[in-house]
Amino acid sequence: MNVVNVINEINSQTEQGITEVYLVACGGSLVDMYPAKYFLESEAKKVVTGLYTANEFVHATPKRLNQDSLVIVCSHGGNTAESVNAAKVAKEHSAHTIGLTHNKDAALNEHSDYVFLYEWGEDSDVKNNPMAIILQLVVEVLNATEGYSDYEAFQSGIEKINGIIKKGEQQVADRTKEFAEKYKDEELFYVLSSGASYGHAYGFAICSLMEMQWLNAASIHSGEYFHGPFEVTDKETPFILLMNEGRTRALDERAKTFLLEYGEKVEIVDAKELGINTIADEVVEFFNPILFYSIMCVYRAALAEVRNHPLETRRYMGKVSY
Structure with missing residues (x-):
């Protein structure tokens, strides 16, 4: 098709x-x-x-x-x-x-x-x-x-993103194992992001952590973090920040600054560090969540392994009437 x-x-x-x-x-x-x-x-x-x-x-x-x-x-x-x-x-x-x-x-x-x-x-x-x-x-x-002036730049990004992901997966391989060992006994995570990636912050919380690991989790938009949620920031609560490249990066950077000052259990996954800026500035923000999905799959696999909780394990889904 x-x-x-x-x-x-x-x-x-x-x-x-x-x-x-x-x-x-x-x-x-x-x-x-x-x-x-x-x-x-x-x-x-x-x-x-x-x-x-x-x-x-x-x-x-x-x-x-x-x-x-x-x-x-x-x-x-x-x-x-x-x-x-x-x-x-x-x-x-x-x-x-x-x-x-x-x-x-x-x-x-x-x-x-x-x-x-x-x-x-x-x-x-x-x-x-x-x-x-x-x-x-x-x-x-x-x-x-309507016409799309950045159409060619977007098509170029589509051709590049798979290679960026493969390198990124290798780049975080050791880090994800360290993350899993450090946080294996935690029962609550907050996941932050902005722009096109906020949906994946939500998805990682409800699917990867709640559904697949039976862990309490919630997503927070980086721009909304300072309008209520930052009051729960402390040295004991884990935060995962997905940092975008593109127009909303400033929102993520503001959250990062605060988290590093007042938090301690902070995992930062930065699309820029993972090489996404080889995609044109005009369209790069739309590719952040595609990168984050694959990278965070490595994180959840490492967590599942160390917790001895396979990602396929369910207690309700497909097992009871709902």
């Missing part, structure tokens, strides 16, 4: 061009959509954006959903009931739908006009993973509807 062709075809089927993009999913798949939300809200002058957890999209469907809307739904297994229902609701409102899944037999496919079967696993190129594909889709929406 070709991203450019799909978006151009959808755009040609609308009356006014694509007027809004709704990004709909649950859990980790919703996290994968946050960079696309941030991109469109930052760069689009006319196209409206909405990010919805799937069941809310079903129960509180936006009234402007119409035949010129594009609804992108992502579900790894493709059978998450809330996500399948969201795609169905979108079709009932005559919207155009794109489904992303790793499962060629997914129920989601039945309600998707176009289906992207993405790659998954350590050997895959990240540009073929859901976060990057969804970001590419909305870049094409913007380019098709």
